[in-house]
Amino acid sequence: MIDADEQLSDQQALARLASRARCSVLRLGHAAGGTGAHYGPALSLVEVMTAIYSMARVAPGVGTDLERDRVILSKGHGSLALYTVLHEFGHIPDDVLETAELDGTRLPGQPICDRELGIEFSSGSLGMGLGYGVGLALSARMMQSGRRIFVVMGDGETNEGSVWEAAMAATHFGLGSITAVIDVNDLQSDGATSDIMSFDHAAGWAGFGWEVIEVDGHSIPALQAAIAQKPSGRPRCILARTVKGKGISFMEAVPEWHHGRLTEPQYAEAHDELRGGEPR
Amino acid sequence: MTNLPNPRGLSRLGPRGTFGTALLAAAELNPRVVGVTADLAITAGLERFRVKYPERLLNVGIAEQNLVGIAAGLAEDGWQPFAATFANFAAMRSNEFVRHHLGYMRQKVSVVGIGAGFAMGQFGTTHYSLEDVSALRAIPNLTILSPGDCTEVFQAVLALANDPQPCYLRLSGAPSMRPVDQSDTSFQIGRARVLSTGSDVTIVGTGSMLSVAAGAAGILQERGISVGVVNVHTIKPLDEDAIRGLIGSTGAVVTVEEHSILGGLGAAVAEILSAEAGSPPLRRIGVPDRFPKVGSYDFVLKQCGLTDLLVADEVGDWISRHRRAAAATT
Numbered sequence: 311m312i313d314a315d316e317q318l319s320d321q322q323a324l325a326r327l328a329s330r331a332r333c334s335v336l337r338l339g340h341a342a343g344g345t346g347a348h349y350g351p352a353l354s355l356v357e358v359m360t361a362i363y364s365m366a367r368v369a370p371g372v373g374t375d376l377e378r379d380r381v382i383l384s385k386g387h388g389s390l391a392l393y394t395v396l397h398e399f400g401h402i403p404d405d406v407l408e409t410a411e412l413d414g415t416r417l418p419g420q421p422i423c424d425r426e427l428g429i430e431f432s433s434g435s436l437g438m439g440l441g442y443g444v445g446l447a448l449s450a451r452m453m454q455s456g457r458r459i460f461v462v463m464g465d466g467e468t469n470e471g472s473v474w475e476a477a478m479a480a481t482h483f484g485l486g487s488i489t490a491v492i493d494v495n496d497l498q499s500d501g502a503t504s505d506i507m508s509f510d511h512a513a514g515w516a517g518f519g520w521e522v523i524e525v526d527g528h529s530i531p532a533l534q535a536a537i538a539q540k541p542s543g544r545p546r547c548i549l550a551r552t553v554k555g556k557g558i559s560f561m562e563a564v565p566e567w568h569h570g571r572l573t574e575p576q577y578a579e580a581h582d583e584l585r586g587g588e589p590r
Numbered sequence: 591m592t593n594l595p596n597p598r599g600l601s602r603l604g605p606r607g608t609f610g611t612a613l614l615a616a617a618e619l620n621p622r623v624v625g626v627t628a629d630l631a632i633t634a635g636l637e638r639f640r641v642k643y644p645e646r647l648l649n650v651g652i653a654e655q656n657l658v659g660i661a662a663g664l665a666e667d668g669w670q671p672f673a674a675t676f677a678n679f680a681a682m683r684s685n686e687f688v689r690h691h692l693g694y695m696r697q698k699v700s701v702v703g704i705g706a707g708f709a710m711g712q713f714g715t716t717h718y719s720l721e722d723v724s725a726l727r728a729i730p731n732l733t734i735l736s737p738g739d740c741t742e743v744f745q746a747v748l749a750l751a752n753d754p755q756p757c758y759l760r761l762s763g764a765p766s767m768r769p770v771d772q773s774d775t776s777f778q779i780g781r782a783r784v785l786s787t788g789s790d791v792t793i794v795g796t797g798s799m800l801s802v803a804a805g806a807a808g809i810l811q812e813r814g815i816s817v818g819v820v821n822v823h824t825i826k827p828l829d830e831d832a833i834r835g836l837i838g839s840t841g842a843v844v845t846v847e848e849h850s851i852l853g854g855l856g857a858a859v860a861e862i863l864s865a866e867a868g869s870p871p872l873r874r875i876g877v878p879d880r881f882p883k884v885g886s887y888d889f890v891l892k893q894c895g896l897t898d899l900l901v902a903d904e905v906g907d908w909i910s911r912h913r914r915a916a917a918a919t920t
Contacts, residue, residue, distance in 0.1 A: 376667055423695055432695050435686060441656045442691065445663015448648060452624075453667065472687075475656035482651070 342411030346571030361533035373425025384439020401428030437470025466498030481519030527552035610635025612747035662691035677703025681722030692756035707848030724853025738800030745777035788818035805898030
């Protein structure tokens with residue numbers, strides 16, 4: 311939880327928050343046991359989710375306020391980053407967080423929509439979030455609401471054709487309230503995105519009429535600046551260049567850690583590494 | 591509640607024109623009603639809606655997955671979206687989106703499948719929808735409606751505009767769909783309407799085949815067979831009491847649908863009757879498990895045995911065989 315004397319605008323505090331969330335990703339993933347957890351795609355996303363929740367107008371426990379900004383995690387396998395960052399921002403209580411990925415939990419491997427916990431969208435099946443976000447943005451316009459809609463996708467997820475149906479529609483309808491953040495970690499389940507399905511994201515999204523901003527996806531200030539940039543009237547795509555497995559050296563950019571299980575020595579090593587590292 | 595338009599007038603409009611007329615009426619009553627379409631506003635009968643409420647009709651282009659996704663996003667804020675496209679695209683191209691947004695997330699969207707069955711005639715098999723009910727029926731939380739004539743299409747749309755349950759509305763039938771006389775004029779989602787009772791056989795019809803069931807029943811009556819007709823306009827949740835009510839009160843049950851005989855109304859009725867002791871024998875009439883030869887609506891229906899006379903003959907033969915078999919064993 312955020313300490314009372316910490317200011318959210320304080321970059322030191324946000325870096326510490328992200329650092330704690332990353333430690334929680336490791337701890338919860340390991341505690342889940344079983345066949346393992348989606349470490350890589352959660353670790354690449356920690357700063358992205360931190361930056362979004364530091365800017366989005368979403369207060370804990372008001373999941374029915376129509377005016378709230380909407381954060382849609384479309385890449386559901388980044389769930390541990392969502393849960394741990396929501397926990398840090400006061401949406402998910404300690405005791406609920408500790409049930410993540412346990413049998414019967416409200417926080418399974420792929421998120422289930424749970425507005426009480428700040429989880430806006432059930433996800434897991436890729437390519438579902440952006441079209442839903444377009445609907446939310448159209449609804450906001452019809453209600454004259456000034457809210458923003460953030461849709462977080464993976465770079466591999468953009469292989470899905472439905473993403474591009476929605477991308478086209480967002481431009482056609484002039485939905486400047488939508489900000490898509492692509493976690494460009496260059497890896498997907500079977501290997502490098504350049505090998506599986508290569509794509510020039512900057513040219514692609516721009517070609518679909520989107521405003522494109524490329525940032526270091528592990529720099530909270532850079533992400534915040536991209537989110538805060540003056541609206542252009544066009545939908546915005548933030549290409550967050552990230553490292554899959556960020557923060558744990560033996561996981562970084564290693565495709566096998568898309569989903570995996572840590573041995574006890576590996577867990578100890580990863581734990582020490584995260585604890586020893588100073589916040590950036 | 592708005593007054594029902596003249597049934598014959600609606601019949602001339604056909605199921606799509608009736609849908610558009612009904613949605614306009616629903617929109618006048620409920621400011622939350624919106625239309626969403628995948629480049630089929632005119633085909634879905636929504637032109638008058640578009641003229642009257644341009645800001646409440648969203649055209650997402652030829653993108654059926656996005657059609658359902660956008661409609662679901664709208665539904666989250668309490669809009670009542672009716673998302674219309676051809677039935678096969680709605681049920682199959684968008685199938686997982688329906689499962690995810692309507693079934694799993696329970697967003698109240700009414701997905702409207704126009705041109706179901708063989709209504710698209712010469713467009714051919716790509717535009718026929720013979721598997722839509724089967725493709726959607728196992729999705730939890732999803733209501734499936736299949737109105738039996740245009741008056742019922744009108745009633746279904748008005749009912750859906752104020753119903754919280756996600757739904758697939760299947761619009762089958764030719765451009766001029768025959769009106770069916772129903773003494774029970776109330777329409778309630780989930781409640782079958784018993785048109786008549788018969789001690790020999792009861793024909794359970796849905797959608798476009800309700801009028802065929804009624805027509806076949808008339809022919810069989812003239813041949814001295816006592817026939818009842820039940821209208822199942824809600825395939826899911828099925829009115830199980832109405833189906834169980836046939837046990838002991840009728841000698842045999844026939845289902846008729848303009849849909850594959852696999853997984854649709856016949857299957858749903860079989861699932862109920864097969865679990866009950868003393869159930870009457872059941873015959874499922876529908877589209878055989880193959881793609882029929884393409885042609886006009888009437889040509890394909892005839893090919894599949896889905897006309898008043900062909901259904902009457904099939905039911906009559908089946909009943910006779912049963913009687914002979916029963917006589918032989920006594």
